[in-house]
Amino acid sequence: MQVFPFLVVAWIVAVGLYGLITSRDLIHQIVCLIVVQSSTYVLLLAVGYVTGGVAPYFFDISPHAKAVDPVVQALALTDVVVEAAVTALLLSFAIQAHKRFGTLDPHALAELKG
Amino acid sequence: MTPRQRRWLFAIAAAGLVACYLWAFSGLPGFGNYPGPYGQAILNHAIAQTNATGVVSAINFEYRGFDTVGEEFILFTAAAGMSVVLRRLRGERQGGTPSAEDAANRQVPATSSAVRVVSLLLVGPTAVIGWWLATHAQANPSGGFQGGVILATAFFLVYLSGEFIVFRRLSPVALLDAAEAVGAGGFAAVGVTALAMSLPYLYNYLPLGTIPGAVSSSGTIALISFLVGIEVAAAFVLIIGELLEQTLLRREESS
Amino acid sequence: MTPNVVMDVLQVTALVLVAAGATLVVRTRDRVRLVLVLSAYGMLLAILFFAFQAPDVALSELTVGAIALPLILLLAIAKVRKPAKMRKQ
Numbered sequence: 042m043q044v045f046p047f048l049v050v051a052w053i054v055a056v057g058l059y060g061l062i063t064s065r066d067l068i069h070q071i072v073c074l075i076v077v078q079s080s081t082y083v084l085l086l087a088v089g090y091v092t093g094g095v096a097p098y099f100f101d102i103s104p105h106a107k108a109v110d111p112v113v114q115a116l117a118l119t120d121v122v123v124e125a126a127v128t129a130l131l132l133s134f135a136i137q138a139h140k141r142f143g144t145l146d147p148h149a150l151a152e153l154k155g
Numbered sequence: 156m157t158p159r160q161r162r163w164l165f166a167i168a169a170a171g172l173v174a175c176y177l178w179a180f181s182g183l184p185g186f187g188n189y190p191g192p193y194g195q196a197i198l199n200h201a202i203a204q205t206n207a208t209g210v211v212s213a214i215n216f217e218y219r220g221f222d223t224v225g226e227e228f229i230l231f232t233a234a235a236g237m238s239v240v241l242r243r244l245r246g247e248r249q250g251g252t253p254s255a256e257d258a259a260n261r262q263v264p265a266t267s268s269a270v271r272v273v274s275l276l277l278v279g280p281t282a283v284i285g286w287w288l289a290t291h292a293q294a295n296p297s298g299g300f301q302g303g304v305i306l307a308t309a310f311f312l313v314y315l316s317g318e319f320i321v322f323r324r325l326s327p328v329a330l331l332d333a334a335e336a337v338g339a340g341g342f343a344a345v346g347v348t349a350l351a352m353s354l355p356y357l358y359n360y361l362p363l364g365t366i367p368g369a370v371s372s373s374g375t376i377a378l379i380s381f382l383v384g385i386e387v388a389a390a391f392v393l394i395i396g397e398l399l400e401q402t403l404l405r406r407e408e409s410s
Numbered sequence: 411m412t413p414n415v416v417m418d419v420l421q422v423t424a425l426v427l428v429a430a431g432a433t434l435v436v437r438t439r440d441r442v443r444l445v446l447v448l449s450a451y452g453m454l455l456a457i458l459f460f461a462f463q464a465p466d467v468a469l470s471e472l473t474v475g476a477i478a479l480p481l482i483l484l485l486a487i488a489k490v491r492k493p494a495k496m497r498k499q
Binding site for chain 1: 414418421422425426428429432433435436437439441444448451455458459462463464465466467470471474475478479482483486487489490
């Protein structure tokens with residue numbers, strides 16, 4: 042249990058990269074990028090966890106209770122929403138590539154010029 | 156390079172990467188033994204300094220407000236960049252206002268009545284929940300970012316329960332652009348106002364209120380969360396509207 | 411001691427499910443099915459974030475990763491699909 046979350050993070054990164062490299066579809070590649078990015082959220086939260094700690098919201102509990110680290114949660118929170126917008130921008134690039142070249146196969150796209 | 160060679164090269168490189176990862180993780184203090192002084196220091200002083208019981212939102216909009224300004228402008232730029240990238244290409248014409256004849260020619264199955272009724276019923280509660288989440292960042296696990304996304308979903312439910320024309324009439328692009336600008340510019344302006352009062356950028360200068368965690372407490376945190384909610388909702392409705400319009404374009408030389 | 415053991419079991423289960431979910435997402439090739447599997451993966455991640463005592467991040471991941479992101483993907487897939495034969499009036 043001491044290192045299991047970090048092993049899972051390494052597995053997700055490896056699996057996501059494998060899907061990115063062996064993919065024949067631009068949309069599938071973008072989804073594999075999302076998977077790789079989700080591994081960083083798990084890593085951030087796993088680093089900041091305190092055994093026996095509660096969520097850092099003190100509306101109805103004493104402010105001196107042992108709580109997990111709030112800084113990494115703030116980082117992961119904004120990351121999740123911004124990732125969606127950047128993915129939408131990547132998808133618009135894929136749509137324009139499809140309009141221009143008629144295909145979404147990355148191997149075929151590499152050979153066409155201008 | 157054939158795909159097989161590419162796969163072998165990837166296997167070797169991935170093994171090296173995973174080995175480096177595991178070597179780095181062995182230097183961490185184990186899961187659950189977080190020793191860091193920064194988080195503990197913030198937990199000890201956050202409620203006294205900001206009167207906000209939601210410490211994560213206090214960090215997002217006050218202690219690390221500068222990072223959040225940067226993230227919000229990433230969102231703003233992504234939404235604006237989509238409008239630029241999805242411009243009309245030469246040889247592509249838009250069908251103008253979608254007419255009934257175009258709709259009949261599109262060969263899509265009609266939306267079932269169950270979907271239309273349920274999404275119509277859910278528009279109001281979704282909008283209210285999104286608004287509530289965006290304005291209660293200082294007490295609950297909520298904030299501008301989540302509330303804004305839920306507000307944008309309420310607009311999309313309008314499209315699901317009707318047609319694209321209704322969606323576009325409810326959310327014209329000019330209004331969305333203005334809302335997004337108000338949100339992003341308002342956040343930056345709140346910080347600049349602090350500069351004008353000869354305080355550091357994004358200093359919390361509004362009255363902090365009396366009860367920790369009440370809606371009117373925590374000064375600029377509540378105001379910034381509200382502005383961020385407007386901006387995120389406008390950005391997501393813009394993104395969805397752009398993609399929806401793309402599916403209505405027709406090419407002149409398509410088969 | 412009991413609450414800690416329950417928490418441990420919950421976290422280990424959620425981690426195993428997330429690892430399996432990531433593998434499933436990568437192995438799916440059909441586009442529309444990929445979007446649905448991604449939505450389920452987002453929900454599994456939200457459960458994991460709850461188990462890590464982070465309700466804020468779980469709410470974010472649920473609204474974005476399980477709803478808004480598959481929505482955007484579906485719209486893009488609808489755009490690049492080969493159009494069905496137009497019916498002549």
